[in-house]
Amino acid sequence: MGNVRQTMEAVYAPLSGRVLSLAEVPDPTFSKKMMGDGVAIEPTAGEVVAPFDGKVMHVFPTKHAIGIQSKNGTEMLIHIGLETVHLEGEGFQTHVQQGDNVKKGDLLLTVDLAFVKEKAASIISPIIVTNSEKAALFQKNAGQETIAGESIIMEIESVGTTHATEAKPTASHNSMPYSEEANGIVAALGGEDNIRAATHCVTRLRFALADESKINQDALDNMHLVKGSFSANGQFQVVIGQGTVDKVYAAMIAETGISEATKDDVKAVTAKKQNPLQRGIKVLADIFIPILPAIVTAGLLMGINNVLANPGIFYEKQSFIDVHQNWAGLADMINIIANTAFTFLPALIGWSAVKRFGGNPLLGVVLGLILVHPDLLNAWAYGDALEKGEIPTWNLFGLEIDKIGYQGQVLPVLFASWILAKLEIFLKKHVMDALQLLIVAPVALLVTGFLTFIIIGPLTFTIGNWITDGLVAVFDHYAVLGGLIYGAIYGPLVITGMHHTFLAVDLQLIGSTGSTFLWPILALSNIAQGSAAVAIMFATRNEKLKGLSLTSWISAWLGITEPAMFGVNLRFKYPFVAAIIGSAIAGAWITMQHVKASSVGVGGVPGILSIVPGGWTAFLTGMAIVIIVPFAITLLLSLRRKQDL
Numbered sequence: 001m002g003n004v005r006q007t008m009e010a011v012y013a014p015l016s017g018r019v020l021s022l023a024e025v026p027d028p029t030f031s032k033k034m035m036g037d038g039v040a041i042e043p044t045a046g047e048v049v050a051p052f053d054g055k056v057m058h059v060f061p062t063k064h065a066i067g068i069q070s071k072n073g074t075e076m077l078i079h080i081g082l083e084t085v086h087l088e089g090e091g092f093q094t095h096v097q098q099g100d101n102v103k104k105g106d107l108l109l110t111v112d113l114a115f116v117k118e119k120a121a122s123i124i125s126p127i128i129v130t131n132s133e134k135a136a137l138f139q140k141n142a143g144q145e146t147i148a149g150e151s152i153i154m155e156i157e158s159v160g161t162t163h164a165t166e167a168k169p170t171a172s173h174n175s176m177p178y179s180e181e182a183n184g185i186v187a188a189l190g191g192e193d194n195i196r197a198a199t200h201c202v203t204r205l206r207f208a209l210a211d212e213s214k215i216n217q218d219a220l221d222n223m224h225l226v227k228g229s230f231s232a233n234g235q236f237q238v239v240i241g242q243g244t245v246d247k248v249y250a251a252m253i254a255e256t257g258i259s260e261a262t263k264d265d266v267k268a269v270t271a272k273k274q275n276p277l278q279r280g281i282k283v284l285a286d287i288f289i290p291i292l293p294a295i296v297t298a299g300l301l302m303g304i305n306n307v308l309a310n311p312g313i314f315y316e317k318q319s320f321i322d323v324h325q326n327w328a329g330l331a332d333m334i335n336i337i338a339n340t341a342f343t344f345l346p347a348l349i350g351w352s353a354v355k356r357f358g359g360n361p362l363l364g365v366v367l368g369l370i371l372v373h374p375d376l377l378n379a380w381a382y383g384d385a386l387e388k389g390e391i392p393t394w395n396l397f398g399l400e401i402d403k404i405g406y407q408g409q410v411l412p413v414l415f416a417s418w419i420l421a422k423l424e425i426f427l428k429k430h431v432m433d434a435l436q437l438l439i440v441a442p443v444a445l446l447v448t449g450f451l452t453f454i455i456i457g458p459l460t461f462t463i464g465n466w467i468t469d470g471l472v473a474v475f476d477h478y479a480v481l482g483g484l485i486y487g488a489i490y491g492p493l494v495i496t497g498m499h500h501t502f503l504a505v506d507l508q509l510i511g512s513t514g515s516t517f518l519w520p521i522l523a524l525s526n527i528a529q530g531s532a533a534v535a536i537m538f539a540t541r542n543e544k545l546k547g548l549s550l551t552s553w554i555s556a557w558l559g560i561t562e563p564a565m566f567g568v569n570l571r572f573k574y575p576f577v578a579a580i581i582g583s584a585i586a587g588a589w590i591t592m593q594h595v596k597a598s599s600v601g602v603g604g605v606p607g608i609l610s611i612v613p614g615g616w617t618a619f620l621t622g623m624a625i626v627i628i629v630p631f632a633i634t635l636l637l638s639l640r641r642k643q644d645l
Contacts, residue, residue, distance in 0.1 A: 009072050011154040012104055013146035014051045015125060017043040019153055020143075022126065023555035023563050027082050030126040031555075032548070032567045034228030034239040035077065035203055038128040039153055041146065048078060048109035049149045050102040051127070062201075063092035066108055067130075074156055077128045077203070080111055083121035085201035091115040105149030118355075129156065130241060178244070181225045182252035185238060188223070190214030192257050199260075200249040205238040212236060230566060281501055286356045287414070288503045291348045294341045295507075296559075299601030301338035303609025305331055306598060310613040342599065345507065346371045346406055346413040353414055359421030363441055367420055368413055370449055371457070376405035379461075379511070394453075401453055404461075408511020410504045411460035412452065419456070420448040467505070468512040475517050479591040483521060487587020490525040491580050494565060506600050515596040515612060520619060523559075523597075523607030524590070525583040528626035530556030530604070532575035532582075532634045533564040539638030559604040574641075575634040582629035586622040593618035 013019075020040040025031045030040065050068065057075070058067030064084040069075050080092070091112040096102060117123045146153060189195060189207060197208040209215070212231060220229050220238065225248070228239040240248050253260050308331040311319045321328040341348065347368030354364025377385055377392055382404055385391045392403040406412045424444040431439050475482045493499040502518060509516040530553040537549035545568075552564035569576035595618050601610030611619045 009052065009070060009074055009156045010152045011051045011074070011076070011127075011129075011156060012049075013041065013148050013151045013153045014048050014078050014108070014127060015041045015043040016045040016047070016146055016148045017041045018143075018145055020124065021551070021555075023551045024560060025082070025124055025126055026122060026562070027126075028230050028562060028566055029203055029228065029237070029239050030079075030128065031563045032228055035126075035128045035241060036130045038076075038126060040124050040126045041153070042124050043080075043111070043113060045148065046111040046113045047107060047148055048080065048111065050104055050106045050108055051076060051078070051153075052104050054102060056096050056098055056100045056102060056108070059094055059096065059098050061089070062087065063089040063094050063109065066094075066096075068102070068108075073131070074129060075131045077126070077130050078108070079126045079128065079203075080109070081116050081120045081123050081125055084116060087116070087119055091119070127153065129154070178225075178248045178251040179255045181223065182248050182255055184223060185220070185226070185248070186252060186256050186258070188216045188219040189236070189238075190216075195258055198249070198252065198258050200240075200245050203239055203241060203245060205240060205245060205249060205252075207236045207238070208234070209236050283356065284501050284504060287349065287352045290352045290355075292503070294348060295345075295503075295600050296602060298338050298341035299597075299599035299610050300606065301334055302342075302599040303601055303606075303611075305335045305338055306613060307609065309335070313613050313616075338599075342408060342510065344369065344372060345408060345410075345511070349410065349413045350417050353417035354421045357418050357421035359417075359424040359444075360441070363420060363424065363445060364417055366445060367416055367448060367452075370445075371406040371409075371413055371416070371452065373405060376403055379405050379407040379409060380514075396454075399454075402458065403453075404457075406457060406461065408507070409461060409464060410508045410511065411464045412457045414504075415456050415460055416448055416452040419451060420444055423447060464508050465512060468509055471505070471509065471518075472513065475591055479594070480588045483587035483589070483591030484584050485587075486518060486591075487521050487525060488580050488584035490522055490583065490587075491529065491565070491576065494561060495570070503600070510599065515598050516600070517591060517594070517596050519597045519600055519603075520590055520595050520607070520611060520615075520622075521583070521587040523601075523603045523610075524586045524619075524622050524626045525579070526556055526559055526561045526603045526607075527605060527623060528579040528583040528586070528630045529561045529564045529569060529576075530554070531627050532579040532630040533568040535578075535631045535634035536568050536572065536575055536638060539635055557604045558606070559602045572638075572641075574637045575630070578630040578633035578637070579626075581633060582626045585629060586625040589625060590615070590618055590622040595619050595622070 018041065020042060022030050022033055022038060022040060025040045029035060030038075048066070052068075052070045052074070054068050054070040054074075056066065057069050058065075060066070062085050064081065064087065065077060065079045067075070067077050093110045095107045095109060102108070113123060144151065144153075185205070186192060186195065189209060190211065191214075194210050194214050195207055196210055199206050215236065217229070220226050225240060225244070226238055227241060230237055252258060307313060308320045308327060311317055311322070314320045315323055321331050345368075347365050350364035350366075350368030350371075351361045352364070354367070355361035382391070394401040394403050424440060427440045427444060428436060490499060490502075493502070499522075502522070506516045506519045509518065533549050533556060534553035537546050537553065540546055540549070548563070549568050552568050555561075556564040565576065569579060593615065595615035596612045597607075597610040598612050599610045601607050605623070608616060608619055608623070
C-alpha cells in the first residue's frame with residue numbers, strides 16, 4: 001500500500017478562462033458537490049492541459065471528460081461543458097490515452113468551443129477533486145482569470161500514498177462487481193417495472209421513471225455508493241462518480257431485466273411523459289435561458305445608470321450628474337451600453353428561438369433586427385402616434401399595413417421565429433443543394449417578414465397589450481393580494497421550472513410600460529431562500545451541511561437559488577416553507593408600496609440597483625422582511641427538531 005504522507009500540492013488551470021465557484025455551475029451534481037469539491041472554469045480557449053504531473057486514469061469514450069491522478073494521490077475529473085455527453089465525442093479530440101504519464105501543461109484534449117457552446121447546455125467546465133474528502137486544506141481561487149498550465153487555481157494539502165491504489169468494488173455474492181449496489185438502486189427506484197429507460201454519463205445514472213412517487217429516497221441517501229440524486233427535465237439522476245458509474249450501469253443491465261438505452265432514448269421517453277404545458281414551459285426555458293446573461297448584465301448596468309441619473313438618491317431634488325456635470329458623459333455611455341440588449345431584444349430572442357426551433361440562428365438575428373428597423377415607428381411611440389392619428393402605413397395593392405416596430409416586445413418575435421424556422425426546414429428539404437443559398441434564406445425571410453407585419457405582429461402586439469393591461473389592472477386594484485400570491489408561489493414555480501415563463505412577462509411589461517412590478521418580488525424570493533439556508537448553518541452540527549448551507553446562502557443572495565432550495569431547504573421542507581412565508585409578506589408589502597424595477601437585473605441583494613429609485617426605501621424594508629422572517633422561523637423550528645440535523 002505504501003507509506004502515508006501529507007503533501008501540499010498546487011493545481012494549475014487545465015483551461016484558460018474565468019474561474020467560478022461550484023455554486024455558480026447550473027447543474028446540481030456539481031453545485032451541490034455530489035462528486036467532490038473543486039472549481040469551474042468558463043473557458044476562452046479550447047486547449048485542455050494537465051493540471052499537475054500524474055497519470056491519466058480515464059479517457060471517456062465521448063471524449064468530454066478526463067480523469068487524472070497526481071503523483072501525490074489527488075484524483076481529479078476535468079469535465080468539459082455541461083450535458084456534453086450527448087455530443088458523442090463531436091467537437092472533441094483527445095491527445096492522450098488511459099495509462100499515459102503526463103507532465104503539468106501537457107496537452108490532454110482540444111475542444112471546438114464554438115461548436116460545444118452552440119450544441120451543449122453550457123461551456124462551463126467543472127474541475128473536481130473526486131477524493132477531496134482527504135484534503136486537510138482546500139484553497140480555491142474563484143473569480144480570477146487563468147492561463148492554462150500557468151495559473152494556480154487550487155492548493156491542496158492531501159493525505160496520499162507513495163503508490164496510489166484504485167478503490168476496489170464492494171464484495172458481493174453476485175457474479176459481477178457492483179451487482180448488489182445496482183440491485184439496491186433499482187429497488188429504491190421502485191423496481192424494474194418503474195424504470196422505463198436507463199442510461200448513464202460520466203458521473204451519473206439517468207432514468208426515465210414511470211412514477212417518481214415510488215422512489216425510496218431514504219434508501220438511496222443511505223447507500224454509500226450514491227453521492228446524490230435529483231430530478232431534472234423529466235429524468236431522475238443518481239450521482240455515482242467517474243470510473244464507477246459505468247460498472248454499476250453494466251451490473252444493472254446484466255443483473256436485471258432493464259435493457260440498455262442511449263441518452264436520446266431516455267430523452268424521448270421523458271419528453272412523452274411531459275404534458276403540453278410542461279413542454280411549452282421547457283421551450284420557453286430553452287429560448288430565454290441562453291440570453292439571460294445579456295439581459296441580466298444590461299439590467300445591472302442600467303441600475304448603475306439609475307444611481308447616477310435619478311434625483312433623490314444623492315441630492316433631494318437633483319441627480320448626481322445634475323450636480324456633477326463632468327460625470328454626465330460617463331452616465332450616458334453606460335446607458336447606451338446597458339440599453340442595447342433591451343433595444344434589440346427581438347434580435348436576441350430571434351437568435352435563441354430560431355435555434356431552438358431548428359433553424360439557422362443568424363436568420364433569427366436578422367428577423368429580430370427587421371422588427372426594430374429605425375425606419376419603422378418605434379413601438380414606444382405607438383400610443384402617442386395613435387392618439388394623433390399619425391401612424392405611418394404601407395399600401396400593399398390597396399391593403400393598409402401599419403409601419404410599426406416591435407421594440408421591447410416578446411410575443412411577435414417568438415411566433416415569427418417559429419414560422420421562420422419551420423419554413424426554412426421545409427425549403428431545405430425541397431430545394432436542391434445547388435440552389436439553397438439563393439432560395440432558402442431569401443424566401444424564408446421574405447415570407448416570414450410579410451406574415452409578421454401583416455398578421456403575426458398586429459395580432460400578438462394586441463395580445464401582449466391585453467396581458468400587460470390585465471396584470472397592471474390586477475396589481476393596481478388588488479396590490480396586496482397580488483404581491484402576496486406571487487411572493488408565495490414563486491419558490492414552488494422554480495421547482496417546476498414554470499418561473500421561466502415569467503421572464504417573458506417581465507420583458508413584456510418593461511417593453512410596454514417601462515417597468516415591471518413582478519421582478520422585485522423574484523429578487524426578494526431569492527433572498528428569502530438564502531436566509532432560510534443560512535439559518536440551517538447556525539442550527540446544525542453537521543460540518544458538511546454547515547458548508548453547504550453557507551455557500552448556498554451566498555449564491556442565493558447573489559441570485560442563484562438552486563443550491564439553497566434543492567440542497568438544503570427542500571431537504572428539510574420547513575426552511576422552504578419559511579422562505580415562502582417571508583417572500584409572501586415582503587411581496588405584499590412592496591406591491592402595496594408600488595415598487596417597480598426598470599430592468600431585469602441580478603435577482604438577489606444586488607437587485608436593488610434595478611429598482612426605480614423612488615421605491616428603494618420600501619424595497620429595503622422588503623429585504624429586511626425576507627432576511628429576518630425566514631431566518632427566525634427556520635432557526636426556531638430547527639432548534640425544536642435538532643434530531644433532523
